[in-house]
Amino acid sequence: MATPIQTKFFPNLLFFLSVALLLTSAVSAYEFRVGGPRGWTKPTGDELENYNHWATKNRFHVGDSLYFKYENDSVLVVDKNAYKECNTTDPQLKFVDGNTTFRFDRHGYFYFISGKPGHCEAGERLIIRVMVHSEVMPGAAPSSQPGGGSANTESGAALKTTTAASVLMAALGSLFAISLFS
Numbered sequence: 446m447a448t449p450i451q452t453k454f455f456p457n458l459l460f461f462l463s464v465a466l467l468l469t470s471a472v473s474a475y476e477f478r479v480g481g482p483r484g485w486t487k488p489t490g491d492e493l494e495n496y497n498h499w500a501t502k503n504r505f506h507v508g509d510s511l512y513f514k515y516e517n518d519s520v521l522v523v524d525k526n527a528y529k530e531c532n533t534t535d536p537q538l539k540f541v542d543g544n545t546t547f548r549f550d551r552h553g554y555f556y557f558i559s560g561k562p563g564h565c566e567a568g569e570r571l572i573i574r575v576m577v578h579s580e581v582m583p584g585a586a587p588s589s590q591p592g593g594g595s596a597n598t599e600s601g602a603a604l605k606t607t608t609a610a611s612v613l614m615a616a617l618g619s620l621f622a623i624s625l626f627s
């Protein structure tokens with residue numbers, strides 16, 4: 446009596462858990478506020494950390510985004526060489542609206558510099574490494590979020606959407622519905 450139920454149940458269980466995990470990674474997106482409350486600006490020297498120190502304390506995934514808040518400045522997306530040399534002449538992308546959201550559409554490295562003369566040299570530049578989804582193990586997602594404390598308020602990461610739990614519950618609900626009717 447129990448055997449036919451088990452053989453039906455476990456393939457379904459595995460299938461729906463896989464779907465749930467895929468959906469979970471697809472719907473969790475974070476928006477990171479670059480520079481915290483200061484935003485994107487030429488460093489004055491009294492910062493707790495520079496932009497790249499901040500970046501190394503966070504984990505970025507495809508679908509996450511950076512928010513740049515700035516005034517009288519710009520955000521250039523450049524290649525590695527232009528980043529190293531602070532070369533602002535031929536950026537891949539240029540934003541000047543003061544209020545820029547940049548979403549990561551692939552994994553790998555992204556390089557950002559200021560387009561204002563002297564600003565990149567003074568430290569207004571940022572390297573982001575975006576991880577591939579396969580590096581995210583189930584249960585590892587919370588490490589994308591900052592822990593408690595004022596240093597993390599400064600780092601300015603914000604959880605944009607966490608519907609992971611509800612997606613998982615919905616998937617489990619479907620699992621039991623299909624187990625009953627198949």
Ligand SMILES: *[C@@H]1O[C@H](CO)[C@@H](O)[C@H](O)[C@H]1NC(C)=O
Pocket residue numbers: 516517
């Ligand atoms: C931006 O530039 C305008 C005009 O030059 C100036 O009035 C304003 O104070 C500047 N803002 C900042 C934050 O530097």
Ligand SMILES: *[C@@H]1O[C@H](CO)[C@@H](O)[C@H](O)[C@H]1NC(C)=O
Pocket residue numbers: 530532533534535
């Ligand atoms: C800056 O980049 C442009 C375009 O890639 C290049 O032509 C130029 O030589 C570079 N300038 C310097 C100083 O490297």
Ligand SMILES: *[C@@H]1O[C@H](CO)[C@@H](O)[C@H](O)[C@H]1NC(C)=O
Pocket residue numbers: 544
């Ligand atoms: C920045 O952009 C967001 C979304 O595009 C918008 O809702 C917000 O009002 C903007 N803020 C400013 C200060 O321009």
